[in-house]
Amino acid sequence: MGISLKEVNFSYNxxxxxxxxALKDINLEISPSDEFIAIxxxxxxxxxxxASLFNALKIPTSGEAYVSGIKIKKVRKRRENYxxxxxxxxxxxxxxxxxxxxxxxxxxxxxxxxxxxxxKEEALKIAKSSLELVEIDESLFGVxxxxxxxxxxxxxxxxxxxxxxxxxxxxxxxxAGIDPSTKKKLLKLFRSLNEIKHKSVxxxxxxxxxxxxxxxxxxxxxxxxxxxDSSPYDLFVNNRKxxxxxxxxxxxxxxxxxxxKEKTSVxxxxxxxxxxxxxxxxxxxxx
Amino acid sequence: MKIxxxxxxxxxxxxxxxxxxxxxxxxxxxxxISIxxxxxxxxxxxAKILVGLxxxxxxxxxxxxxxxxxxxxxxxxxxxxxVFQNPDNQxxxxxxxxxxxxxxxxxxxxxxxxxxRVDDVLNLVSMKEFKNEMPSNLSGGxxxxxxxxxxxxxxxxxxxxxxxxxxxxxxxxEDFLKIVKMLKEEGKTIxxxxxxxxxxxxxxRCIVLxxxxxxxxxxxxxxxxxxxxxxxxxxxxxxSLYVYHELKEKNYDNKEVLNALWESALKx
Amino acid sequence: MNNFVLGQYVPGNSYIYRIDxxxxxxxxxxxxxxIFFLTxxxxxxxxxxxxxxxxxxxxxxxxxxVRGLKPLLILSIFVFFFQIFFNQVGQVVYSVNLNFSxxxxxxxxxxxxxxxxxxxxxxxxFLLFLVYLGSLYASLVYIKTTDVYYTYVLNIFDKxxxxxxxxxxxxxxxxxxxxxxxxxxxxxxxxxxxEYLLRPLKIFKLxxxxxxxxxxxxLRYIPTILDEALKIMDAQASRGADFKGGNVFKKIRIIVxxxxxxxxxxxxRSDQLADAMLSRNYVPGKAKTKYHILKWKTFxxxxxxxxxxxxxxxxxxxxx
Numbered sequence: 001m002g003i004s005l006k007e008v009n010f011s012y013n014x015x016x017x018x019x020x021x022a023l024k025d026i027n028l029e030i031s032p033s034d035e036f037i038a039i040x041x042x043x044x045x046x047x048x049x050x051a052s053l054f055n056a057l058k059i060p061t062s063g064e065a066y067v068s069g070i071k072i073k074k075v076r077k078r079r080e081n082y083x084x085x086x087x088x089x090x091x092x093x094x095x096x097x098x099x100x101x102x103x104x105x106x107x108x109x110x111x112x113x114x115x116x117x118x119x120k121e122e123a124l125k126i127a128k129s130s131l132e133l134v135e136i137d138e139s140l141f142g143v144x145x146x147x148x149x150x151x152x153x154x155x156x157x158x159x160x161x162x163x164x165x166x167x168x169x170x171x172x173x174x175x176a177g178i179d180p181s182t183k184k185k186l187l188k189l190f191r192s193l194n195e196i197k198h199k200s201v202x203x204x205x206x207x208x209x210x211x212x213x214x215x216x217x218x219x220x221x222x223x224x225x226x227x228x229d230s231s232p233y234d235l236f237v238n239n240r241k242x243x244x245x246x247x248x249x250x251x252x253x254x255x256x257x258x259x260x261k262e263k264t265s266v267x268x269x270x271x272x273x274x275x276x277x278x279x280x281x282x283x284x285x286x287x
Numbered sequence: 288m289k290i291x292x293x294x295x296x297x298x299x300x301x302x303x304x305x306x307x308x309x310x311x312x313x314x315x316x317x318x319x320i321s322i323x324x325x326x327x328x329x330x331x332x333x334a335k336i337l338v339g340l341x342x343x344x345x346x347x348x349x350x351x352x353x354x355x356x357x358x359x360x361x362x363x364x365x366x367x368x369x370v371f372q373n374p375d376n377q378x379x380x381x382x383x384x385x386x387x388x389x390x391x392x393x394x395x396x397x398x399x400x401x402x403x404r405v406d407d408v409l410n411l412v413s414m415k416e417f418k419n420e421m422p423s424n425l426s427g428g429x430x431x432x433x434x435x436x437x438x439x440x441x442x443x444x445x446x447x448x449x450x451x452x453x454x455x456x457x458x459x460x461e462d463f464l465k466i467v468k469m470l471k472e473e474g475k476t477i478x479x480x481x482x483x484x485x486x487x488x489x490x491x492r493c494i495v496l497x498x499x500x501x502x503x504x505x506x507x508x509x510x511x512x513x514x515x516x517x518x519x520x521x522x523x524x525x526x527s528l529y530v531y532h533e534l535k536e537k538n539y540d541n542k543e544v545l546n547a548l549w550e551s552a553l554k555x
Numbered sequence: 556m557n558n559f560v561l562g563q564y565v566p567g568n569s570y571i572y573r574i575d576x577x578x579x580x581x582x583x584x585x586x587x588x589x590i591f592f593l594t595x596x597x598x599x600x601x602x603x604x605x606x607x608x609x610x611x612x613x614x615x616x617x618x619x620x621v622r623g624l625k626p627l628l629i630l631s632i633f634v635f636f637f638q639i640f641f642n643q644v645g646q647v648v649y650s651v652n653l654n655f656s657x658x659x660x661x662x663x664x665x666x667x668x669x670x671x672x673x674x675x676x677x678x679x680x681f682l683l684f685l686v687y688l689g690s691l692y693a694s695l696v697y698i699k700t701t702d703v704y705y706t707y708v709l710n711i712f713d714k715x716x717x718x719x720x721x722x723x724x725x726x727x728x729x730x731x732x733x734x735x736x737x738x739x740x741x742x743x744x745x746x747x748x749x750e751y752l753l754r755p756l757k758i759f760k761l762x763x764x765x766x767x768x769x770x771x772x773x774l775r776y777i778p779t780i781l782d783e784a785l786k787i788m789d790a791q792a793s794r795g796a797d798f799k800g801g802n803v804f805k806k807i808r809i810i811v812x813x814x815x816x817x818x819x820x821x822x823x824r825s826d827q828l829a830d831a832m833l834s835r836n837y838v839p840g841k842a843k844t845k846y847h848i849l850k851w852k853t854f855x856x857x858x859x860x861x862x863x864x865x866x867x868x869x870x871x872x873x874x875x
Contacts, residue, residue: 043426043456057789083795091793097823098783098790101815111812115795146819150326160794177372177453179326179482180523206456249457252485252526256548259527263547277526281533284544338834364836376824377831381743381775388846390835395844402846423778437835 001069002032002200003054003089003168008063010049021061022049024224030054032068032088032167035200036190038211038232041221042247047204050221051170054202056085068167087116090166094173096157100145105136105156108145112164123163130159134189151182158189168200169193175207187214212236212251213275222246233273253277288351288366288444288476289315290337295346297332306332308499309346317444317474321487321507324496325521330480333496334449337478338369365394368438369447372454374430378422383414386422387437394441408436412466428459435466445476452486464489484511484525488552495520508553527552563623563734564741570854571613571739576748578855582862583736589869590728596721598872603724605865606731615738623734624727628681631726638719645714653695653707662694746770747847762840772828780821787816 010023023046030037039047052058053065056072065072067085093099102108106127113123131141134155140148145156154174161169171190175183191214193199205211211218212232220228220235220242228235228242235243236254243250250258253274260266266284274280290313297307307329314320324330335341336348339360348355350363368390371377380386384405391401409415412432422430431451438446448467452460464486470477481487493510495503497520503510510516514532517524524532531548539545574582593599610620624631670687674680736745750767757763788798791812798809 042458043428052789055793057793082792083797086793086795091790093786093790093793095786097820098787098816099794100819101812111796112794115797164794179521181325181521247458256527256530259551260544260547263550264541264543266541266544277530277533280530281537281539284534284541285537285539335830340830340833361836361838364834369834371827371831373827375779376827378775379772379828379832379835381771385743385771385846389832389837392843392846393836393838393841395842398844398846398848401844405846421778422775423782441835 001066002035003028003030004064004066005029005053005060006064008053008060008065010053010058011061014061022046022224023053023060026050026063026226028219028226028229030168030202031200033198033200034194035168035202036194036214036216037200037202038215038218039202039204039221040206040208040211040218040246040248045221045246046224047221048172049224051091051172051202051204054168054170055089055091056082057091083116086166087164088166089168089170090161090164091170092158092161092172092174094176096150096153099157099160100153103144104142105131105145105148106141108156109159109163112160116164126163126165127159130162131156133162134159135185150177151179151185154178154182155185158186166199168202170202170204172204173206174203175205175210190214206249208236208249208251209253209276212253220246220248237270253280256280289313289349290445291349291352293347293349295336295343295348297329297336297341297343297345305344306499307336307343310499310501311346312494312501312504314445314476314478317476318492319471319477319490320479320492320494321490322478322480322494322496323482323484323487323510323522325482328496328520329499330496331449334369334447334478334480337447338367339364365441366443367445367447368441368443369449370431370434370438370451372450374427374434374454375422377434378430381421382418383409383420383422383425383433384418386433387440390437390441404440408439411439411469412436413462426459428455428462431455431459431463432466435463439470443475445478446470448477448479448481450480450482453481453483482522484523487511488525488528495522511552525552563619563737565615565619565738567614567739569612569614569739571609571615571735573852573854574858575849575851575855576740576744577751577849578859579736579740580745580748580752582858583732585862585866586732587729589866590725590732592866592869592873593725594873596717596724598869599721599724599728602869603728603731606728606735610731610735613735613739615735619738620731620734623737624730625681627726627730631723634726635719635723638722639711639715640709642715642718643710643712645712647710648713648716649711651696651709651711653709654699654703655695655705655707656698656700656703658700658702659694659698662698663691666690666694742774743771743847746774747849751849764843765839776824780817783820784813784817787813790816 005026005028008023008026009021011019011021013019039050041047049058053060053072054067056067059072059074068088070084072085100108102111106124109127109130110123113126114120118126128141136152136155136159140152145153148156158171158174174186174190178186187210190201190203194201203210203215215232218228218230218232218235219226222245227246228239236251253276256277257268257274257280261268266287268274268283272279272283274283292310292312295307295310296305298305310329310333322330322333332341336343339355342357350366353359355363378386379389387405387408388401391404396404405418406415409418412435414429414432414436417425417429417433425433434451435446446467452463455463467477467479468489477490479486479490487493488507488511490507493503493505493507494501495510495516502520503513503516511525512528512532514524523529527548531545531552534545534548590599590602593602607617610617666687670683674683740748746767749770750763753761753763753766791809792798796809796812797805798813
């Protein structure tokens with residue numbers, strides 16, 4: 001059933017007169033499997049607010065939002081209701097430090113399954129397989145998460161969310177400030193979660209290279225509204241004006257195509273989807 | 288201003304391993320230098336040693352032929368400014384103008400001069416209308432602009448940027464780099480520690496660090512065009528050079544394309 | 556939350572904004588002391604009137620000043636009723652029978668439930684609270700069924716009424732005086748004022764500049780830390796942590812899950828902040844030049860003298 005938003009508005013101070021809406025008139029359907037979505041836009045365009053709405057961390061001021069058929073609304077028994085939603089949607093925050101607190105890596109990953117009423121044995125099993133999935137070595141299971149490097153912390157915090165076994169995974173700026181080798185690992189993980197485990201992956205990112213190479217669908221936020229919702233190819237090839245107006249970068253591969261268009265007589269076939277620099281090399285050689 | 292690192296080694300007390308294993312280099316003219324290297328290669332430690340926040344366990348640093356020590360540190364810091372990575376953790380005061388004044392107060396600048404300089408640098412970084420703003424109302428990019436303005440106000444000869452753009456969004460980064468380019472025009476020495484290769488490509492000279500050692504110190508284009516070197520130090524190639532390199536590997540021979548790629552790498 | 560912690564400073568440019576923060580701090584203290592020398596309700600009402608005149612002439616919105624009362628409202632109302640019930644001296648001015656019967660108790664309970672439910676959906680909480688108190692009173696007085704269990708004769712004495720109003724208005728006046736300072740002075744200026752005022756304490760080895768710097772860094776980081784705390788709570792909540800329910804053991808664990816990341820981030824922050832300050836040539840305890848200086852004006856002298864006159868006047872009233 002996934003995520004379904006109908007005419008959703010959100011404001012941080014709904015009662016104040018003339019309040020500014022962080023999200024305006026959002027209509028959106030996200031399937032619970034096989035989606036790979038990039039949410040992009042300038043800082044303050046509402047990307048992160050939208051993501052926290054998917055996780056019932058924010059409640060729509062008006063309009064209707066459903067996650068797995070459950071309506072996101074203010075409820076008395078907060079935990080039971082919200083946790084039903086959070087079981088389906090995992091949210092990985094940008095700062096791993098917001099999440100890690102236990103004495104050992106393994107215990108930290110077990111935190112979520114234990115909150116979702118799993119037994120100790122089940123939680124342990126899930127935690128181990130989640131850590132395996134993010135390629136954290138078994139020798140690190142017993143160490144304190146605070147002794148890890150930045151990249152390892154990131155992987156552990158992701159394992160902590162995978163342990164909830166959600167259908168939809170949201171990553172807020174997963175590659176910001178991460179070294180290239182961990183970045184590669186992360187991207188490989190996202191792809192395998194999407195293609196092998198059929199999870200829906202949502203990335204909030206400023207890195208257009210990742211958007212172009214990995215995302216199947218791109219949602220562009222501008223001033224709290226969705227100003228574009230289609231494929232990256234459609235955005236970067238057919239809708240340059242939108243790209244420019246939203247103050248976002250072009251992917252490196254399109255920058256090079258533009259450069260070659262300007263400086264040389266080489267022309268690229270616009271029907272071929274250029275996903276990365278490797279594609280450009282292939283195209284030039286096959287020409 | 289001349290800076291000489293002579294076989295500088297450094298280790299943190301708690302660790303046995305040397306973070307820096309004998310670093311030697313000289314800066315003797317205004318240059319835009321990038322220091323690149325993987326996480327844990329010792330980049331940031333090097334920056335901290337440069338501004339005297341850490342002192343080397345072995346080796347010496349000479350600034351204008353005078354050895355850096357505890358006594359002359361205060362004088363030398365007037366000539367070296369540093370902007371750190373995290374915009375939030377270097378904003379000391381409760382407002383923009385006060386934060387810029389902080390360094391001026393410490394350097395015993397007269398009040399009339401201070402007021403003038405605060406206004407001047409706010410103009411330079413286009414933050415005039417935010418003069419009285421609280422830091423919590425500013426974006427990361429704006430905070431970094433205030434941070435560099437605080438250093439501009441002291442008017443040092445050397446600017447160190449320790450991954451200063453890594454936590455900014457593309458717009459914030461662009462605005463920040465505009466200021467850096469302006470400094471370069473003015474003939475300042477800029478040392479930019481970065482792991483963004485497209486950013487490193489902007490510089491004239493490049494120092495590549497790997498596991499606490501300098502493995503290359505040359506013209507930027509030479510460093511960044513060395514595929515083996517970058518690969519062995521776990522770094523990526525800038526995009527235009529990567530395509531250039533791959534095409535050459537595969538014996539692609541359209542000179543027009545190759546030239547265009549090479550030129551664009553040089554022009555940056 | 557931010558507003559509460561950072562004071563309720565409202566930008567403006569009336570005369571009160573131009574008073575030197577040192578004078579404002581001293582005058583605030585002097586006025587507060589003066590209030591303690593007032594002994595009758597009429598004097599307090601006079602003082603309140605004076606403060607209101609100052610507020611209005613300084614073009615400070617009364618609504619904002621009343622908002623400053625909010626945190627103390629319940630306390631002052633409690634004090635007010637406490638005095639009415641237990642101060643039984645003087646003449647009876649009003650006497651009423653409070654009847655506790657089955658019906659009136661049911662009425663009280665249903666009114667309370669109604670109040671709790673409505674409270675969530677209404678903006679004028681204080682007004683609602685007063686209506687609630689009034690209807691409680693009405694149901695005790697006017698519901699006179701046959702099965703009255705107990706009748707409490709509530710005698711309101713003139714002295715009791717006077718004392719309770721006295722205490723209530725004294726509190727209100729005090730809060731208004733304090734809000735006058737916080738509404739019209741930036742936190743940074745208050746800090747600066749204290750820095751100057753504490754300078755004489757150098758003989759006790761207290762460095763007022765350092766002290767002011769610490770206060771200003773604390774003020775600067777409060778919003779950042781609050782923001783961080785909210786994000787950490789979100790991060791843990793999205794892993795199924797429940798900050799509202801659960802038994803004691805679970806609660807402790809949840810609090811740990813909030814505190815550990817906050818400590819880790821705070822240590823990291825103070826480390827980086829110290830580096831940033833040192834690299835900008837900050838040396839603890841070393842003399843600095845000053846960007847902000849306070850200049851004493853004639854007007855400040857007048858304000859200070861007037862404050863002393865008010866204090867003197869109230870002492871005279873007390874003694875005579």
